[in-house]
Amino acid sequence: MQAYEIIEDAIRTILTERDDEVPQLKRETQISASGLDSLDIAALVVRLEERLGTDPFKNGALTRFPRTLGELAELYTQHSGLA
Amino acid sequence: MASGIEIAAFEVVAGGREFGFADLAAAAHGVDSSQVRSVAISVPDGPLTAAALLWVRRTGLNAVLLHADLRRTEAEALAPKMGCSHILSGVADGKDLWLTLTTCETARQYRANQGHGLGLLTSGTTGIPKLVTRDWEALERSVARGPQWQEARWMSLYPLTRFAGFNTLLHALCNDATLIIPRALQPSAILEDLCETRPTHISGTPTMWRNLLMALAPGTPSLSSLRQITLGGEAVDQPILNALKAAAPQARLTHIYASTELGVCVAVSDGQAGFPADWLEDNSKRVQLRLRGDELWVKRTECSIGGQCESSEEWVATGDLAAIHEGRVYFQGRRSDVLNIGGAKVAPAEVEERLSEVPGVLGARVVGRQSSIAGVVIVAELVGQAGTDEKSLRAAILKHCRACLPSYAVPRIITFIDSLPISASGKILRTDGERTNE
Numbered sequence: 001m002q003a004y005e006i007i008e009d010a011i012r013t014i015l016t017e018r019d020d021e022v023p024q025l026k027r028e029t030q031i032s033a034s035g036l037d038s039l040d041i042a043a044l045v046v047r048l049e050e051r052l053g054t055d056p057f058k059n060g061a062l063t064r065f066p067r068t069l070g071e072l073a074e075l076y077t078q079h080s081g082l083a
Numbered sequence: 084m085a086s087g088i089e090i091a092a093f094e095v096v097a098g099g100r101e102f103g104f105a106d107l108a109a110a111a112h113g114v115d116s117s118q119v120r121s122v123a124i125s126v127p128d129g130p131l132t133a134a135a136l137l138w139v140r141r142t143g144l145n146a147v148l149l150h151a152d153l154r155r156t157e158a159e160a161l162a163p164k165m166g167c168s169h170i171l172s173g174v175a176d177g178k179d180l181w182l183t184l185t186t187c188e189t190a191r192q193y194r195a196n197q198g199h200g201l202g203l204l205t206s207g208t209t210g211i212p213k214l215v216t217r218d219w220e221a222l223e224r225s226v227a228r229g230p231q232w233q234e235a236r237w238m239s240l241y242p243l244t245r246f247a248g249f250n251t252l253l254h255a256l257c258n259d260a261t262l263i264i265p266r267a268l269q270p271s272a273i274l275e276d277l278c279e280t281r282p283t284h285i286s287g288t289p290t291m292w293r294n295l296l297m298a299l300a301p302g303t304p305s306l307s308s309l310r311q312i313t314l315g316g317e318a319v320d321q322p323i324l325n326a327l328k329a330a331a332p333q334a335r336l337t338h339i340y341a342s343t344e345l346g347v348c349v350a351v352s353d354g355q356a357g358f359p360a361d362w363l364e365d366n367s368k369r370v371q372l373r374l375r376g377d378e379l380w381v382k383r384t385e386c387s388i389g390g391q392c393e394s395s396e397e398w399v400a401t402g403d404l405a406a407i408h409e410g411r412v413y414f415q416g417r418r419s420d421v422l423n424i425g426g427a428k429v430a431p432a433e434v435e436e437r438l439s440e441v442p443g444v445l446g447a448r449v450v451g452r453q454s455s456i457a458g459v460v461i462v463a464e465l466v467g468q469a470g471t472d473e474k475s476l477r478a479a480i481l482k483h484c485r486a487c488l489p490s491y492a493v494p495r496i497i498t499f500i501d502s503l504p505i506s507a508s509g510k511i512l513r514t515d516g517e518r519t520n521e
Contacts, residue, residue, distance in 0.1 A: 023323070046454055
């Protein structure tokens with residue numbers, strides 16, 4: 001599975017677990033419009049580290065914070081070596 | 084200067100063997116106390132602990148009870164720092180017990196110890212543990228005694244060298260009764276020991292009981308001998324009291340709030356979590372209690388520490404959080420365990436209690452996991468009832484938590500584990516390497 005699919009799956013899991021409606025998710029979807037609050041996003045990063053073995057937000061190497069799900073996926077792709 | 088209570092029938096049951104009073108006394112045969120000023124007891128947890136304590140009680144020596152899990156080299160380093168001239172160590176071989184006395188090699192001026200005191204070490208996990216010394220007479224006075232307890236069989240689920248475990252030993256000793264030491268602290272081993280040794284009185288932490296109840300097969304008679312169950316060491320919540328009441332309906336349930344420094348401060352036996360709020364204003368108690376802000380403060384009104392009364396007039400912050408709700412004071416865990424979620428404070432014990440209220444949840448641990456982008460994320464680790472569907476349990480938990488907790492306190496990650504991780508003193512472990520919130 002590619003980074004984007006894994007991220008979308010993780011977001012769906014978080015939202016469906018608590019019976020929240022899942023908005024339409026696309027690469028262009030803003031992270032802030034994905035239905036997650038700031039604590040959910042922190043939890044998402046922890047979950048993604050478990051699944052992808054990397055946390056691109058660690059160590060302050062990040063120069064620009066991703067805004068869309070596509071940009072988030074790209075960040076993980078760069079760090080985890082996923083295609 | 085031996086203590087007053089006459090002891091003749093005290094015995095220890097450990098590892099399928101019975102050690103009578105004569106066996107325990109014989110362990111110190113030939114041990115010469117004449118050159119000893121003060122002794123550090125460094126023996127494995129078990130009948131040797133009782134034998135060593137009987138010996139220092141009889142000789143009237145000052146003694147410090149070192150934690151049994153200290154290595155020999157650590158004990159040798161610590162003993163002189165605690166003012167001890169000698170170390171009492173021991174070997175057990177089946178039914179035979181031997182105590183041996185060795186001189187501390189470090190040459191230094193030993194503190195002049197007066198009286199007949201016993202030092203216990205606090206269970207602090209950082210730095211050198213603090214030494215709290217009490218007079219033997221005062222220790223023995225603190226124990227309720229009576230003919231009804233002479234047939235009692237006390238079992239400690241705590242190490243005997245920690246205050247809670249020592250206190251259990253002291254109850255068995257002062258009532259000239261029986262002390263049962265479990266062969267191991269794994270739930271399955273304890274349950275076997277319960278069936279074989281039939282204790283009437285048992286002490287342990289809520290975390291230990293959660294693990295025990297999870298391992299208890301329905302309908303087994305393991306708990307049928309119990310007349311008194313005492314819980315302590317951690318905040319006690321209503322779900323564990325209810326579960327114990329259901330599992331051992333014949334037993335009286337008491338939960339205590341105690342520390343090595345202050346002894347037992349609060350003891351509650353009405354089957355309800357927390358304690359009545361009017362105790363906060365009760366000045367007749369040996370240890371007075373106040374709630375200042377969200378923290379419990381205590382003041383000792385009697386000198387229980389041998390020769391050191393200067394601190395007895397002071398109010399002391401306990402580091403334990405508490406809150407009043409409908410006329411009762413509820414403990415909410417340690418201040419140092421509190422998680423900071425984006426500036427809001429969350430007490431793990433409170434979230435654990437909410438989680439335990441959900442049917443299907445047998446045990447819960449709440450920890451903070453450091454997040455790279457938002458401080459701390461609350462993680463709930465759960466032990467579910469066998470055969471429970473994790474997915475529907477997860478949904479039920481989130482629904483319940485969102486109904487009764489503020490959004491920031493709702494666990495964002497829920498995982499399932501087999502049993503609750505436990506520390507040497509039987510409390511739930513709140514640190515697990517790099518995942519901890521420090």
